[in-house]
Amino acid sequence: MHSVISVKALNKKIVTSSEKSQQESLIENPIVFETDDLNLWYSDTQALKNIQLPIYEKNVTAIIGPSGCGKSTYLKTLNRMVELVPGVQTSGTIKYRGKNILDKSFKVEELRTQVGMVFQKPNPFPKSIYDNIAYGPKIHGIRNKKILDEIVEQSLRGAYIWDEVKDRLKQNAYGLSGGQQQRLCIARCLAIEPDVILMDEPTSALDPKSTLKVEELIQELKKEYSIVIVTHNMQQAARISDYTAFMLNGELVEFTDTNTLFSMPKDKRTEDYITGRFG
Amino acid sequence: MLVESKRSKQKPVQVSKWIAENKSSKKSILLLEKSIPYFLFFIAMISILTTVGIVLVLVTETYEFFTRVSFLEFFTGKVLRPLSQNPEFGILPLINGTIISSVIALLVAGPIGIMTAVYLSEYASDRVRRVLKPMLELLAGIPTIVYGFFAFTFVTPLLREFIPGLGATNILSPGIVMGIMIIPMIASLSEDAMSAVPNAMREGALALGATKLEVTFRVIIPAALSGIIASFVLGASRAIGETMIVTIASGSSKNFTFDLTQSMQTMTAYIVEVSGGDAPTGSTIYYSLYAVAMTLFCFTLLMNIIARYVSRRFREEY
Numbered sequence A: 001m002h003s004v005i006s007v008k009a010l011n012k013k014i015v016t017s018s019e020k021s022q023q024e025s026l027i028e029n030p031i032v033f034e035t036d037d038l039n040l041w042y043s044d045t046q047a048l049k050n051i052q053l054p055i056y057e058k059n060v061t062a063i064i065g066p067s068g069c070g071k072s073t074y075l076k077t078l079n080r081m082v083e084l085v086p087g088v089q090t091s092g093t094i095k096y097r098g099k100n101i102l103d104k105s106f107k108v109e110e111l112r113t114q115v116g117m118v119f120q121k122p123n124p125f126p127k128s129i130y131d132n133i134a135y136g137p138k139i140h141g142i143r144n145k146k147i148l149d150e151i152v153e154q155s156l157r158g159a160y161i162w163d164e165v166k167d168r169l170k171q172n173a174y175g176l177s178g179g180q181q182q183r184l185c186i187a188r189c190l191a192i193e194p195d196v197i198l199m200d201e202p203t204s205a206l207d208p209k210s211t212l213k214v215e216e217l218i219q220e221l222k223k224e225y226s227i228v229i230v231t232h233n234m235q236q237a238a239r240i241s242d243y244t245a246f247m248l249n250g251e252l253v254e255f256t257d258t259n260t261l262f263s264m265p266k267d268k269r270t271e272d273y274i275t276g277r278f279g
Numbered sequence B: 001m002l003v004e005s006k007r008s009k010q011k012p013v014q015v016s017k018w019i020a021e022n023k024s025s026k027k028s029i030l031l032l033e034k035s036i037p038y039f040l041f042f043i044a045m046i047s048i049l050t051t052v053g054i055v056l057v058l059v060t061e062t063y064e065f066f067t068r069v070s071f072l073e074f075f076t077g078k079v080l081r082p083l084s085q086n087p088e089f090g091i092l093p094l095i096n097g098t099i100i101s102s103v104i105a106l107l108v109a110g111p112i113g114i115m116t117a118v119y120l121s122e123y124a125s126d127r128v129r130r131v132l133k134p135m136l137e138l139l140a141g142i143p144t145i146v147y148g149f150f151a152f153t154f155v156t157p158l159l160r161e162f163i164p165g166l167g168a169t170n171i172l173s174p175g176i177v178m179g180i181m182i183i184p185m186i187a188s189l190s191e192d193a194m195s196a197v198p199n200a201m202r203e204g205a206l207a208l209g210a211t212k213l214e215v216t217f218r219v220i221i222p223a224a225l226s227g228i229i230a231s232f233v234l235g236a237s238r239a240i241g242e243t244m245i246v247t248i249a250s251g252s253s254k255n256f257t258f259d260l261t262q263s264m265q266t267m268t269a270y271i272v273e274v275s276g277g278d279a280p281t282g283s284t285i286y287y288s289l290y291a292v293a294m295t296l297f298c299f300t301l302l303m304n305i306i307a308r309y310v311s312r313r314f315r316e317e318y
């Protein structure tokens, strides 16, 4: 069901599997997030227009599109971080596991405990590596030192950074390289065992080697987590995602499985974008 | 269109020629440019030399004092009777008064200052902050004599309603008022430190499901700790050096006691009292001024060193 296409294959638009089987896989996977008719305004400017988009469980969904098209905005509505911007207004529904999260009665802290986020620029806390990971479990009431120790190790292992930091857990996280910091932030996210992980261009501040590591990590993580990743890098989307959504000017132009989107885009605008004619 | 065509006909300015013409005047500017560092160095030396001079005077006069009163008597003596027939010069009552009043001030200003800073930095909207912060800083500009008057004529009578044994002059009231005085300083400096914590930290914590309170107390305050502690130390230093409030509201009893309802004297108030009276030049009591001033200087110096150390030691990198 999942396959990686190389850049070459992308350019040649090789059709790797039949459309029919993909349609089936679309139906099979349980849906985590169901976005319906979502509109969002920053004060007077509309940033999202009638977005209709499912996010499938234990898959990687990539959101691509030119800068300013609303990718980050959409991602941030999924954990309602977008509310931090004063004057934001939304309409429509986003159902997370069947419940509308845009409903004001939906507890935002609970949502964010289930839906973790990794930011564009690594943002560890100015604390030790250990405390960075333990922060989440602690605010959710875990006090037992032994359990915390276990969570820290498990999360760091889960983010493939344990071996690099196990001897310096008490040192400040800002002593780590950018790539390590980003994996630490992923580990911090894993420590509260979320259901979904949102990533906003998580590799854009990293060098190619660190980028590769994070991409490999994402491949591992999708066995247990549903991942939504915003990327401006089409090759990255093609490499790591199962589904891809293409956005333009606040609208969702096309959403389908990654193979189809890159090999047989239905919309002319998608085709123009992935063949590099604009963006 | 017309204007543009006109302009294009004009001869373009010959920049290189213009620069060449100005070369001669440029020379004198260069000379001035060269002499400026020396001039500024001289100006800077004025304040440095003054400080050195003051310290030198303090040291020599203090030395003179210790030829008359032993070091041990001065620093361990619990009795201060400079004007008595057989005078005693123990500084402990003054140190005691200074520390007690400063501790009261910090106990008042610390929590209120921090909470004010938390409100301004984390909860207040931009509009509210833009109004409140300058107001807060304005409070810092009130002359201390006004605070002293406020302590003596308002706070002390008010406190006496609740604490019957409270003297007309006491250390509690000026301590509290000194606390009120340093709230703006602590609040403002702590707010600076908290606002300097990048928003990415707040977002990182919120994204983990933290509430605003958890973000504030477990991320922002720890990250801003160096600045907050530095503000406390500077506040303490300000309280230790504060003179008018305690002079007016705490009286001049040189009690060595821990009873907050009593009148006590601080080092600063002692200096005011003695230099206000007529201490004959060359008398022991005259020299005691310098010894007390020197001790006070060491106290505030120590505070400033601590503040520096703390802000370096706890500096968070982000």
Ligand SMILES: Nc1ncnc2c1ncn2[C@@H]1O[C@H](COP(=O)(O)OP(=O)(O)O)[C@@H](O)[C@H]1O
Pocket (backbone or CB within 6 Å): A042, A047, A065, A066, A067, A068, A069, A070, A071, A072, A073, A074, A085
């Ligand atoms: N905090 C904000 N306030 C006002 N407008 C914003 C804000 N953030 C983003 N926008 C606007 O919303 C649109 C989408 O932005 P964004 O979601 O960041 O795009 P992308 O992530 O695809 O580059 C842009 O036009 C941008 O100017």
Ligand SMILES: [Mg+2]
Pocket (backbone or CB within 6 Å): A071, A072, A073
């Ligand atoms: Mg973005």
